Amino acid sequence: MSVEHLDIFVSGLVYLAACFTLFFIGKWVYDRRHPNFNLRHELFENDNPALAVAMVGYYFGLVLALGGILSGEGSDLATDLFDIFFFGLTAIVMLTLGSWVNDRIAFPKFRNAKEIVDDRNVGAGALEAGNQIATGLIVAGAVHGEYIDLITASVFWLLGQAALVLIVRLYAATVGFDLHDEIEKDNAAVGVAVGGLLIAVGNLVRLSIAGDFTGWNIDLTNFSLYLAMGLVVLPGARWICDKMLVPGVSLTHELVGQEHPNVGAGLIEAFSYVAASMLVGWAIF
Numbered sequence: 001m002s003v004e005h006l007d008i009f010v011s012g013l014v015y016l017a018a019c020f021t022l023f024f025i026g027k028w029v030y031d032r033r034h035p036n037f038n039l040r041h042e043l044f045e046n047d048n049p050a051l052a053v054a055m056v057g058y059y060f061g062l063v064l065a066l067g068g069i070l071s072g073e074g075s076d077l078a079t080d081l082f083d084i085f086f087f088g089l090t091a092i093v094m095l096t097l098g099s100w101v102n103d104r105i106a107f108p109k110f111r112n113a114k115e116i117v118d119d120r121n122v123g124a125g126a127l128e129a130g131n132q133i134a135t136g137l138i139v140a141g142a143v144h145g146e147y148i149d150l151i152t153a154s155v156f157w158l159l160g161q162a163a164l165v166l167i168v169r170l171y172a173a174t175v176g177f178d179l180h181d182e183i184e185k186d187n188a189a190v191g192v193a194v195g196g197l198l199i200a201v202g203n204l205v206r207l208s209i210a211g212d213f214t215g216w217n218i219d220l221t222n223f224s225l226y227l228a229m230g231l232v233v234l235p236g237a238r239w240i241c242d243k244m245l246v247p248g249v250s251l252t253h254e255l256v257g258q259e260h261p262n263v264g265a266g267l268i269e270a271f272s273y274v275a276a277s278m279l280v281g282w283a284i285f
Contacts, residue, residue, distance in 0.1 A: 011077055018081055019066050022088040026062050029092050030055070033099070037117050050116045050125035057129020057195075058095060061136025065091035068140025068210075087143045090150065091136070094157050098135035101161045102128065106168045109180040123183045123191025130195025134164055134202025141206030152213055156223070160205040163227050167201045168194065170231070177256045189255045189266035196270020197234065200277035204230045207281045229280060237276035238269060245272070 031039055042048045043055070069087045103112045107127065115124035138160035142153040171194065172179040182190040208226035209219060242251045246268065250257070254265035 011080075014077065015070060015080065015084065018084045019070075019088070022066065022085070022092070023059070023062065025089070026059070026092050026095075029096060030058060033096060034113060034117070036113070042117060046120075048117065048120050050120045050122045053122060053125035054112070054116050054128040054132075057125075057132040058099075060129075061095050061098075061132035061134075061139075062091060064133065064136035065095070065139035065143070068142070068144040068206075071144060086150075087153070090153065091139045091143070094139050095132055095135050098131060098157075098161060099128065101165065102131040106131070106165045107180060107183065110184055115184070119186065121183070121186045121191075122188040123186055126188065126191035126195040127183065127198070130198035131164065133195075134198040134205075135160070137199070137202035137206040138209075141208070141210040144210045156205075156209045156219075159223060160202065160209075163205055163230075164198055164201055166227075167197065167230070167234070171197060174235070176252055182256055182261075187256065187261045189261035189263045192263060192266035193251075193255060193269040196267075196273045199270075200234055200273035201230055203274070203277040204280065207277075207284070226280075230277070233276050233280055234273050237272040241269060241272035 039051075039055070042051050066084070066088055069084055069091075099112070110124070112124050112128050115121040116128065135157075138157055139153070142156040142160075168179075177190075179190065179194065204226045205223070208223040213219060238251070242249075246265075249265075251265055251269055254262040255269070
């Protein structure tokens with residue numbers, strides 16, 4: 001092994017150690033956010049699947065945010081470690097605030113903590129997971145590239161959260177059923193579908209802001225164009241999924257029109273959104 005390769009290997013181990021340290025910090029913050037229950041007891045004694053889904057979404061969101069930091073142009077080891085910890089801690093704060101936005105603004109009629117812990121509501125857990133993964137994608141885009149600072153990252157995070165709330169409101173207004181009521185009725189199928197929608201929007205926001213910061217006019221224009229594209233492409237993806245992938249079957253009926261909602265249909269709808277957002281990125285780039 002050459003000296004250069006050895007340096008890269010050692011640096012990689014140092015970066016991984018920094019990331020695992022941030023995971024421990026993230027876990028501590030997650031525990032402090034939920035002082036009314038013991039995480040280990042809920043997961044491994046009460047076997048709460050809703051909490052497991054929500055928690056995995058949080059950690060996956062943190063992984064995606066850290067990926068945005070690590071995939072940028074490297075500098076010297078000390079500077080890279082500072083960026084990892086600074087923006088990693090920022091990502092934990094943004095994930096925490098993103099959960100609050102989801103709980104208080106996007107879905108104000110119920111409280112996720114109660115639905116997930118007390119009611120073991122897998123649909124609410126899927127919503128929370130989708131929101132955290134979407135926020136992780138947004139943070140990954142906000143901190144990727146050169147000339148990024150805390151103010152720039154915060155502005156793009158705020159815009160991304162606004163986009164998530166907007167899309168959820170539009171979805172709730174157009175699907176023909178009461179989204180809040182279905183989630184409160186422990187409808188996991190609807191939760192999975194909307195969780196996929198949130199991830200797709202988060203990915204579109206990531207695509208719109210990733211890369212070097214080139215100026216507010218250009219970057220905000222890109223953000224607006226991607227959001228407009230999402231407003232067209234994502235409903236179109238659901239229609240295509242409804243008419244072409246599962247012809248003769250109504251996704252809405254499968255989600256809410258049966259005694260036992262079809263979680264498989266919710267997963268198919270979630271796939272259609274995420275796949276469409278990925279195809280948009282590949283088609284444009």
